[in-house]
Every structure is written in structure tokens, then in C-alpha cells.
Amino acid sequence: VNESEEALLQAIRRVLSEPSPNVVLGPGDDAAVLSAGSGDLLLTTDALVEDVHFSRRWITARELGAKAINVSVSDIAAMAGSPRAAVCALALPAELDAAWAMQLLGGMREACGEHGLALVGGNLAAGPCVQIVVTVLGEVAPGRAVPRSGARAGNRVVVTGDLGGSAAGLRLARGSGALDAEGREAVARHLRPRARVGEGAILARHGATAMIDVSDGLAVDLTRVCDAAGVGVRLRLADVPLGPAAEIADALAGGEDYELVATMPDDGAVDAARAELRETFGVPLTAIGEIVDEGRSVIDAAGLERPLEPAGWDHFA
Amino acid sequence: VNESEEALLQAIRRVLSEPSPNVVLGPGDDAAVLSAGSGDLLLTTDALVEDVHFSRRWITARELGAKAINVSVSDIAAMAGSPRAAVCALALPAELDAAWAMQLLGGMREACGEHGLALVGGNLAAGPCVQIVVTVLGEVAPGRAVPRSGARAGNRVVVTGDLGGSAAGLRLARGSGALDAEGREAVARHLRPRARVGEGAILARHGATAMIDVSDGLAVDLTRVCDAAGVGVRLRLADVPLGPAAEIADALAGGEDYELVATMPDDGAVDAARAELRETFGVPLTAIGEIVDEGRSVIDAAGLERPLEPAGWDHFA
Numbered sequence: 266v267n268e269s270e271e272a273l274l275q276a277i278r279r280v281l282s283e284p285s286p287n288v289v290l291g292p293g294d295d296a297a298v299l300s301a302g303s304g305d306l307l308l309t310t311d312a313l314v315e316d317v318h319f320s321r322r323w324i325t326a327r328e329l330g331a332k333a334i335n336v337s338v339s340d341i342a343a344m345a346g347s348p349r350a351a352v353c354a355l356a357l358p359a360e361l362d363a364a365w366a367m368q369l370l371g372g373m374r375e376a377c378g379e380h381g382l383a384l385v386g387g388n389l390a391a392g393p394c395v396q397i398v399v400t401v402l403g404e405v406a407p408g409r410a411v412p413r414s415g416a417r418a419g420n421r422v423v424v425t426g427d428l429g430g431s432a433a434g435l436r437l438a439r440g441s442g443a444l445d446a447e448g449r450e451a452v453a454r455h456l457r458p459r460a461r462v463g464e465g466a467i468l469a470r471h472g473a474t475a476m477i478d479v480s481d482g483l484a485v486d487l488t489r490v491c492d493a494a495g496v497g498v499r500l501r502l503a504d505v506p507l508g509p510a511a512e513i514a515d516a517l518a519g520g521e522d523y524e525l526v527a528t529m530p531d532d533g534a535v536d537a538a539r540a541e542l543r544e545t546f547g548v549p550l551t552a553i554g555e556i557v558d559e560g561r562s563v564i565d566a567a568g569l570e571r572p573l574e575p576a577g578w579d580h581f582a
Numbered sequence: 583v584n585e586s587e588e589a590l591l592q593a594i595r596r597v598l599s600e601p602s603p604n605v606v607l608g609p610g611d612d613a614a615v616l617s618a619g620s621g622d623l624l625l626t627t628d629a630l631v632e633d634v635h636f637s638r639r640w641i642t643a644r645e646l647g648a649k650a651i652n653v654s655v656s657d658i659a660a661m662a663g664s665p666r667a668a669v670c671a672l673a674l675p676a677e678l679d680a681a682w683a684m685q686l687l688g689g690m691r692e693a694c695g696e697h698g699l700a701l702v703g704g705n706l707a708a709g710p711c712v713q714i715v716v717t718v719l720g721e722v723a724p725g726r727a728v729p730r731s732g733a734r735a736g737n738r739v740v741v742t743g744d745l746g747g748s749a750a751g752l753r754l755a756r757g758s759g760a761l762d763a764e765g766r767e768a769v770a771r772h773l774r775p776r777a778r779v780g781e782g783a784i785l786a787r788h789g790a791t792a793m794i795d796v797s798d799g800l801a802v803d804l805t806r807v808c809d810a811a812g813v814g815v816r817l818r819l820a821d822v823p824l825g826p827a828a829e830i831a832d833a834l835a836g837g838e839d840y841e842l843v844a845t846m847p848d849d850g851a852v853d854a855a856r857a858e859l860r861e862t863f864g865v866p867l868t869a870i871g872e873i874v875d876e877g878r879s880v881i882d883a884a885g886l887e888r889p890l891e892p893a894g895w896d897h898f899a
Contacts, residue, residue: 289622290729293810295660295794296626296720298727301618305606308702309613310669310717314709343612352627354671354715385625392631393710398671400627400717403613410615412607477612493610 273363274389277370285383287349297385299350299402305410307403309340315394323438326365328456330372333397336480338380339460339523341403343478345411345469347462348382348403356392369397380462411465411527414493415474420528420556421535422498425464425548428483430454430508432519437510451510458523464548465525471538473527482520488575490528491561500554500563500573518576528556590680591706594687602700604666614702616667616719622727624720626657632711640755643682645773647689650714653797655697656777656840658720660795662728662786664779665699665720673709686714697779728782728844731810732791737845737873738852739815742781742865745800747771747825749836754827768827775840781865782842788855790844799837805892807845808878817871817880817890835893845873 278293285291290298313319313333324332334351341348353373357366377384382401434455437448444452461478468476475494477486483505491498505516516522529535532552539550561573595610602608607615630636630650641649651668658665670690674683694701699718751772754765761769778795785793792811794803800822808815822833833839846852849869856867878890 289725290727294730295657296624296663296718296727298661298722298729299623299625300724301621301623301721304618306616306618306623306719307613308616308667308669308717308719310671310703310715311705312671312673312707312715314673314707316710317708340612344615346613350625352625352717354627354629354717356629356631356713386627388628388715390629390631391634392713393633396673396709396713398627398629398705398715398717400625400669400671400715401613402623402625402719404618405615407617408606410607410613412615413611 273366276367277387288383288385291383292386297350297352299385302349302404304404304406305408307341307344307346307405307410308400309337310398310400311337311340313397315396321395324456326368327372329397330369331376332456332458333399334373334376335458335460335523337399337401338382338462339478339480341401342460342462342465343476343525344403344405345409345465345473345476346403346405348380348401350383350385351377351399351401352385353387354398355387356390356396358394359391361395380460409469411469411473411476413475413477413490416490416494416496416528416556417474418496418556418558420474420530421532421552422487422500422526422554422556423529423535423550423552424506424524424526425461425542425550426524427506427508428479428522428524429511429515429519431458431521432515433508433510447509451508454508455521458521460523461525463546464542467541467545468525468527468538472530472534474530476525476527479522479524479526480520482518483526484517484573485575486526488561488573490526497557497560498554498573499557502563503566504551504553506549506551590683593684594704605700605702608700609703614667614669616702619666619721621721621723622725624658624661624663624722624727625717626654627715627717628654628657630714632713638712641773643685644689646714647686648693649773649775650716651690651693652775652777652840654716654718655699655779656795656797658718659777659779659782660793660842661720661722662726662782662790662793663720663722665697665718667700667702668694668716668718669702670704671715672704673707673713675711676708678712697777726786728786728790728793730792730794730807733807733811733813733845733873734791735813735873735875737791737847738849738869739804739817739843739871739873740846740852740867740869741823741841741843742778742859742867743841744823744825745796745839745841746828746832746836748775748838749832750825750827764826768825771825772838775838777840778842780863781859784858784862785842785844785855789847789851791847793842793844796839796841796843797837799835800843801834801890802892803843805878805890807843814874814877815871815890816874819880820883821868821870823866823868
């Protein structure tokens with residue numbers, strides 16, 4: 266970075282200096298100080314590594330900052346919680362322009378503002394590539410966090426929004442062709458995801474037994490829900506809502522959609538949650554399968570049943 | 583890493599599966615769930631980047647894991663808080679041995695055990711080098727966090743333990759010469775620092791007005807305390823306690839000692855804190871200067887006064 270660390274830290278602190286309720290002491294000390302809430306606390310951390318999760322060639326600093334916040338907030342949403350505060354550890358190459366780093370922070374602050382959480386601290390280090398680790402502290406009413414492990418046979422599997430648009434968008438962003446409106450929408454899904462915080466709370470209120478955000482692809486994330494509860498699933502491929510420019514493989518194995526997959530006790534709960542989600546956020550909720558006692562399978566468009574392959578993103582494959 | 587991500591994650595979860603009080607839901611879900619405490623919350627994040635902060639040639643995986651925890655816990659100690667839970671974001675090169683990663687986690691868990699905090703979650707990603715970001719959630723009695731900004735003219739400046747040993751140890755670890763007992767002790771200071779959690783609480787109880795951990799060198803960290811309060815300092819170099827194999831420059835500009843520097847209201851408070859620290863932890867407390875209205879200076883061994891240069895570690899210099 267073409268400024269001294271202390272100068273960049275001071276600039277960052279100016280960006281982050283907005284006072285916030287419940288924040289006793291914000292950035293610039295050894296640790297941030299927050300007043301205690303009354304709920305259970307949620308803690309989650311996530312990383313975006315350059316040339317693994319993103320390329321600076323196709324995402325702007327502002328988009329990347331906002332995405333880093335949303336990716337971590339999405340994990341709070343998947344527990345049915347509310348995000349309260351975030352800290353960020355940044356590693357930046359020495360040759361990076363300081364303006365780029367400031368825009369990254371600006372994008373983070375903007376996303377924090379949209380979700381009503383405070384960016385209360387961070388760490389800055391040199392590194393061989395841009396790496397952003399955002400840790401979010403959230404809150405949920407005592408005993409009300411929705412874990413992955415609560416799915417039971419007979420539960421309906423639902424998903425918010427649509428899937429696969431992010432993977433399709435990444436493919437299009439990497440290519441060199443001109444984009445039509447659908448292509449641009451797909452690219453936006455990849456570059457500017459938005460965590461489903463209010464949606465997670467609504468699903469929980471209507472009795473969601475398990476919930477997860479779709480970060481690694483529906484097949485892998487659904488398999489995690491099944492593994493956590495020791496149950497099976499039958500997924501109806503024809504019912505999976507596809508995002509712009511997406512094919513079913515993008516939904517199953519693409520990842521980074523940051524939609525919520527939940528298991529609901531019955532059709533009545535699904536209908537009630539769907540109505541409230543549509544009314545409150547204009548977000549669709551789609552039933553895509555059932556939890557069964559054992560076996561993980563998909564029913565394809567021709568009605569044939571075959572195994573659900575948990576193929577998604579593996580960092581070390 | 584020579585295992586699939588899912589296999590490594592499962593192995594990590596087995597390492598981390600110890601139940602812990604106040605942890606409602608540990609690793610393996612979207613976020614960890616902790617029961618709320620009654621104090622203020624503290625949140626801090628810190629990164630160790632390979633070939634910036636460490637080299638795998640001179641630190642073992644177990645030492646590195648323990649150091650990553652201690653470095654972040656030290657920031658909680660510097661607020662006079664207690665660490666409760668940690669999450670860790672790991673980036674690992676694809677060629678890394680999985681056994682090394684497991685030893686890293688083992689070192690983390692051991693250090694968490696020593697400080698009584700729970701390792702409740704993490705994230706695993708591929709990256710060009712090993713990078714470890716540990717975020718710690720801590721707690722402190724409401725209103726009792728000790729910030730950097732409370733120093734007032736007339737306050738005594740004190741430091742726990744001794745300084746410069748870590749920098750001397752790094753120099754020795756990088757060299758190829760045989761080490762005597764003092765050299766080995768210096769290397770240990772660098773490789774196996776221990777956060778001063780109980781010590782920070784004692785200093786706070788005896789009225790510490792400001793506190794910081796010495797991570798970037800006494801000169802820089804003391805300048806931060808002065809900047810935060812708009813005050814000056816006179817530092818007596820002859821009184822700075824030097825660690826094994828250390829020279830005064832190692833103490834001033836070396837960093838990574840993770841001792842606590844505090845400002846105390848008067849000599850009586852210093853004496854009382856010193857007695858309790860010696861009795862409880864066998865740790866010395868040394869008065870090394872005074873806070874003044876303005877100007878930052880050092881008094882050298884010959885009694886000459888010269889400016890305190892805030893020269894320490896700058897990642898981008």
C-alpha cells in the first residue's frame with residue numbers, strides 16, 4: 266500500500282468513526298467495547314482470498330467490501346439472528362493503491378449500514394494477495410437460534426429467492442462476451458449478494474427446524490443439513506427456482522447464492538412463511554423437496570430418482 | 583492441503599468438540615451460539631501472515647497456533663477483560679501437509695485451554711501462504727474496560743515483565759549460530775508469548791488509567807497512548823527492563839513482546855499493583871516514566887533528553 270500503515274489506519278478510522286448505539290468504544294483501541302444485549306450471542310468468521318474467491322479484474326473494491334460483509338452476515342441470518350458488530354482483518358499487497366483499500370472499507374461500511382451493524386475494529390497487515398476476513402457478532406433471542414441439525418423426516422425443504430445465478434454470473438464475468446440484461450443480472454448476483462437477515466427471522470418464526478445459507482451449492486449444503494440430523498432428503502429438481510442465466514448444475518454445485526435453505530414442519534408453515542416473505546420483502550419461497558428417514562436423492566424432470574451427489578466447491582480438491 | 587476440505591473440516595471439528603460452559607452450540611454450524619454474559623463485550627481480530635509475521639522454518643505448527651491465540655487474547659488483556667470465545671479463519675496453501683494443519687489447531691486449542699476460552703468456530707480456505715486470523719470475544723464488567731485514551735499528566739508509566747526479548751529472539755532464530763541458554767530463552771519469548779490476562783485485570787483494579795499491549799514496540803505503542811489522550815511522556819531508558827539477549831533498541835522498536843504498558847495514577851497504585859502481580863503471578867512491574875502535558879521524550883543513561891521516535895514495525899514502509 267502506497268501509504269504508511271499508520272496513515273492508512275488513521276484514514277480507515279475516519280471512515281469508521283460513526284457513533285453507533287450499543288458501541289461503547291469503536292475502532293482504534295486494542296479491542297472494541299459493546300454493551301451486552303439480552304439474547305444469545307452468535308459468532309462467525311469468513312474469508313475472501315484473492316484469486317481463490319475473487320479477482321480484482323471483475324469485482325470493484327466497493328463491491329468486494331460489501332460482499333465480504335454480506336457473506337459473514339449471511340451466516341448470522343442462517344441462524345435466524347441479527348448482526349450487531351463486525352471486525353475485519355485485511356491483508357494487502359505492498360503495491361496496492363491506498364484509494365482501492367479505502368473504497369473497500371467504504372463498501373464494507375455501506376453494507377454494514379444496510380444491515381444495521383457497526384464496523385468496530387480491524388487489523389491491517391501486508392500479504393501476498395488481498396485477503397479479507399470478516400467476523401460478525403450477532404444476537405438472537407435466547408434458545409431461538411436455528412441450527413443445521415433440526416431437520417426431521419416429513420419436513421418440507423424450502424429455499425428463498427433463486428439459485429445458480431451467482432455461478433452463472435461468475436462464468437459470464439470471466440468470459441469476454443457482451444452481456445444481455447439477464448447476463449448482467451447474473452453477474453450482479455455474483456458481485457453483489459445480499460444476506461437474507463429479515464428472511465431468516467421470518468422462517469424461524471414460522472417454525473423452521475433447520476436452516477443453512479447456500480454458500481457452497483445446494484447439493485453440498487443440503488447434504489450438511491442431512492448429515493447434521495442423520496436424515497435423508499428427496500429433492501425435486503424441476504422445482505428448484507433458477508436464477509438468471511442459471512442451469513440446474515449451477516444451483517446444485519455453484520454456490521455463493523447466499524439464499525437460505527430451511528426445513529419447515531409442514532405445508533401450512535411453508536404457506537404462512539411464503540405469504541409473509543412476499544408481503545414483507547417481495548421474496549419468493551419455494552418448496553423443493555422433503556426430508557426423509559434416510560437416503561439422499563434427486564427426482565429429475567422425467568421423474569427418475571438418482572443419488573444426490575454432494576459436489577460443490579472444495580478448496581483442496 | 584493433502585486432504586479434501588470436508589475431511590479436514592471434520593478432523594478439525596473432532597479436535598474442537600470439547601463442550602464448554604456458556605457455549606450453546608460450538609463449531610460446525612453457520613455460527614457459534616454463546617449464552618449472553620452480564621458484562622460489556624470486547625471484540626478484537628488479529629492476523630499472522632506467513633513470511634510477514636512468521637516463517638515455518640523457525641516456528642512449529644503447534645507454537646504458531648498457540649501464538650495466534652495469545653496475540654489476539656493479548657488485546658483483550660489490554661482492555662482488562664477476560665477472553666470467552668475465539669473463531670479462526672485459516673488460509674492454507676494447497677501443498678501443505680494436513681498433519682501440520684492439525685498441529686496448528688492443536689496449538690490453538692491448548693492455548694485456549696490455558697486461557698479458559700472456547701474455540702467455537704472457524705473458516706478454512708486455500709491461499710498462497712499460511713494466514714491465520716483469530717477473532718476473540720471477551721467480557722469485562724460494565725464500564726470497566728481500560729482504553730488507550732485515559733492517560734493524564736502525572737500518571738506513572740509501568741510495564742509488566744520485560745521488553746525486547748522477542749525481537750532479540752527473532753534475530754537469533756533467523757541466524758545460524760548455536761544458542762546459549764539466554765539465546766534460547768529469547769527465542770522462546772518470540773515463539774511462545776503468553777497474553778497477560780490476569781495481569782491486566784490486576785492493573786485495572788489498582789486504577790490503571792490507560793493500557794496497551796506491546797505488539798509493535800514500546801516507542802510506537804507508547805506514542806499511541808499519548809496520541810489517544812493528547813498528552814506527552816518522559817521515558818527513562820535506564821529503567822526499561824530488558825528481556826534475554828535484548829538491547830534497548832529491541833525494546834523500543836522490536837515489538838511482539840505482548841507485555842502490558844499501563845499508566846497508573848500515582849506511586850502508591852504502582853506499589854500495590856506490583857506487590858499483587860509478584861504474589862499472584864511472579865511477574866515484575868517496572869515504572870519506566872511519567873505522563874506529562876506535552877512532548878514525547880526519552881532520558882538516556884547519561885541523563886540527556888531526546889525525542890521519542892515512534893519507530894516500530896510498519897507493514898508498508
